[in-house]
Amino acid sequence: MKSMDTTVVICCAGMGTRLGIGTTKSLVSINDKPIIYYLINNLKEYDDIRIVVGFQAQQLIDTVTRYRKDITFVFNHDYKNTKQGESLSKALVGTRKYILVIEGDVLINNNHFNSLKKIESEFIAYTERKSQEGIPVMIDDELIKKFNVEDSKYEWSGISYIEKSKITKADIYLYEMLDCLLPLRGVKVESIGIDTPSDYDKAVNWAITNIRNL
């Protein structure tokens, strides 16, 4: 993922209602820092970062600009009625060859993220299944063949690296957008998403062993 070829899009517009704490998920605090801090901290060498905001847009902007100012904020005002596909579509204006799209509630192991940076072609990152809310994936010969399969040990991590020209603008879930591009290279990472209160407790413990500079 060379910086000059890559636009990073972090989707943070949603309300995170399943988590039930009234805060957009990227602002949820894990060991005293918001999730968005960990995401940005991993992206120091990238200079085209776009964060899609909606619910609590101003709070999110205030938080992010404390850490880094050269961010493009993209607004999805209709966040209540739309999915991440709509957010991603809005962010695509003037982007580069590849889009690294990341869901705003994902924590990823630092070393694993650094390994992803060395990959120069499309991939979908997957992780061991941790939550009932995750999107299970079928892996075969290091390829992601299918989403939403039953009995899989693995789930989509919420991180994908895709050529911009292949993205169809539509108001659907991100995995639905990726679905028509399968099979795609799958890369296993250690990551965790936060959808429910029980995910949150897991994530706090997970972060202690997987994230540097807590």
Added chain:
Amino acid sequence: MSTYVFLFDLDSTITKEEILPKIAEAINKKDEMRELTEKAMVGDIPFKNSFLKRVEVLKEISIEEAKKIVASVELNSEIVKFIKKNKKRCYVVTGNLDVWIELLMKKIGVDKSHIYCSKAETENGYLKQVISVADKELITKQFVQPIVSVGDGDNDSGMAKNSEIAIGYGGVRRIANSLIQNIDFAFYDEKKCAKFLEKLL
């Protein structure tokens, strides 16, 4: 190449500091001015009322002196560079007065036909009265080509609503709440903002 025309607010978008408080400084009325400006920018009082009040405070300064002060305010150089490079497609849409911004506009290289602003009558080198206050929503409705607008204040919301791509620039002051509700993109770094504008050409 796109067909966009680019519309820029002046205060705190093209300039790095606010213009009216800067003029007020010369006649020791900065605090009074700051309070009125603040209320207008966040939308506590209508822009037109606030602007007329602010002009009243600044009437005692000569036009020549005011012009010079305005032309000396610090600018967002990357945004100015974009405007200079793309003169034909760039317009300044500001509530500020024609007689005060004249020199600054020359300095930036914006032709008279590319300026939409408030207008005033002068007498013996001093401001006599304001003739019209620019309404950005009405002004932008007149454009035929699709608009990319850049602004930061409450009075930029109407312009944002009429834009194909509305950008908030928060590098100088916080983007007004009402404008945040109407923009597609926000920038807090002028280089980043100028680079994005380049991609829209």
